[in-house]
Amino acid sequence: MNGFSLWRYEMRATVRRPAPLFLSFFIPLAIIVIAVLSIQSFFQDEEKQIxxxxxxxxxxxxxxxxxxxxxxxxxxxxxxxxxxxxxxxxxxxxxxxxxxxxxxxxxxxxxxxxxxxxxxxxxxxxxxxxxxxxxxxxxxxxxxxxxxxxxxxxxxxxxxxxxxxxxxxxxxxxxxxxxxxxxxxxxRNEAFEEDKVISGASVGWKTHAIIAIVLTFIVFFIILYQALDGGAHSTSMSRRWRMVNLTFMHQVMVKQLKWWLILFVMLEVGVGIIVFMDLPVYYSAGLHLGLFLVALWLSAFAACLYGLNIQSSVRSLILASISIIGLISAGAFVPEIYLPDWLYQKATPFAFSYDVFRMAFVEQSESMPYRGLVLWGIAFSSLALFAGYRKEKRDAYVSVFTSK
Structure with missing residues (x-):
């Protein structure tokens, strides 16, 4: 029951103080829109006749x-x-x-x-x-x-x-x-046949760009949101929680659950926007399961860093650095066919996340990333709980397992 009280407190705070959620949504969106328009303008300027x-x-x-x-x-x-x-x-x-x-x-x-x-x-x-x-x-x-x-x-x-x-x-x-x-x-009149062959990106350049934009938005959304929403409670507030047997470990669990839910909603909204753009998307239970698992590992990753109890700025910097490297190595920015073998990594959660979005545009996908996403999600969740437990132990507080 106490854990539910903490969850209710966090959700009420999200509703009453929506600024972190709105800023985390609109700032990455504005940056991505400006970047896309700039790139588009650059290529249009360079497109001149010889x-x-x-x-x-x-x-x-x-x-x-x-x-x-x-x-x-x-x-x-x-x-x-x-x-x-x-x-x-x-x-x-x-x-x-x-x-x-x-x-x-x-x-x-x-x-x-x-x-x-x-x-x-x-x-x-x-x-x-x-x-x-x-x-x-x-x-x-x-x-x-x-x-x-x-x-x-x-x-x-x-x-x-x-x-x-x-x-x-x-x-x-x-x-x-x-x-x-x-x-x-x-x-090249009717005497020659023309075949349009998709090259470079396995799903086509336009689809690849859409996947890259959505993935980048989701990653930078969680980077910004965990920084704005993941501030440490004051000492007096932490003591009040401990009076009702709610430890920092409980806080880590509730933060991850809240971020998991919000990320999943954002991912579904992203797919909905793609459908609104009149692009062919194959809706299936597998796609929604994949989005659910992508939200799981991303929220667990952010919660793991939150459980280490480091400053939000440092936490965000670590999350951003690893995410950028991960997206590059997954072929999210540049298709994997153009990446050297040592850079492209198939077993990262970023690569599995890219495969989930690729499933939305390919009717029959050869890769099934569910197992990898589950393993990464469980691993990060376990590390987050362990980090929260270690902090309580260092503070010499009663173990969470003895809480009522």
Whole structure:
């Protein structure tokens, strides 16, 4: 009954003094929102087109089609602005540093293409712009591969069909084949299938970012809340509790139970917000059990540090340091595929927590983190109780086991 009285006292204090709860919720939320907006703004600012010039010495229908497709193709257009220029204009812009490179189509390019020969398109890049020059080279090499594919298709059609036709009809069909396959190759029309493959993060970059945000918010929520809510009772208050056989060990137990409940509610709210964002979430009993166990080990971890009876600032610093390292090693910030083997750890409670959230987006999850979360939760809870018991023993107070 006395333990229930302490629990009722703590919950009443939470309701009457809601400032710690609200501050612990809104401060991490505001910091995360500002960080996300800053990162988004940074990438938007960095998302600029590469400026390059194209000089066409051949000036045929095929080369004009090539220039038009390279300039207007929607994928290339997002990264590259290719401006037709004369040789003089291109060189002047190149010397001023206005462009990252010059792409030159030589005289006789179309004629060599029609007879199945490869007349190279020369590319000159500006070494004073290494990033833009490298990107330009990669983009044009990609385009060159598609052009080579189209030329191979033209050669195959010519050998199998067009070569057998009469002279006038052969030239017309050959030109049609060149234009058709070149346009298909450059704008990736129905002649090519596109598959979107999720890479880097096993659940996709967007989902991974959401999981990272929610996990970071929950961790920093408990860091801030245990600091604001976990202040030590005054000596007079502690003596009053001891008069009714309530020791520091009881305080540790009640703190953990309260933090466990509040964390679980916050986790459920986080999943609810994800659902509100119209993202596909697989609701299941396993997901709620996982959230329940994540709240268990996090609250037990905070209670363990609380049971050591150290200053709240030092306690928060220790909790924050371990949490940041744990989140990094769990692949919560950077996907595990990019982490070195010595850094990525699968058996940490942070990794198990990440797996719980991954279960929300994957219908059938191979990893079942329940056992690991239970073990970590029991371990931290035991350490918290042991730390509280040791403090009472040092204070020479009657053992908790003799309490009525």
């Amino acid at each position: 400026q390059a010039a194209i000089v066409d010495h051949d000036q045929t229908f095929e080369t004009k089609s090539l220039v038009n497709q390279l300039s207007e193709e929607k994928r290339m257009k997002r990264a590259l602005q290719l401006a037709p220029m004369t040789s003089k204009e291109a060189l002047e812009a190149f010397e001023r540093g206005d462009i990252a490179g010059i792409m030159t189509i030589p005289k006789g390019f179309t004629k060599s293409l029609r007879v199945g020969e490869n007349e190279p398109i020369t590319v000159m890049t500006n070494q004073e712009k290494p990033l833009d020059s490298t990107m330009l080279t990669v983009l044009l090499e990609s385009g060159a591969k598609y052009i080579s594919a189209s030329q191979s298709a033209v050669n195959a059609v010519y050998d199998l069909h067009i070569k057998q036709l009469p002279g006038n009809e052969r030239n017309q069909k050959l030109q049609e084949a060149i234009v058709t396959f070149t346009l298909f190759a450059l704008d």
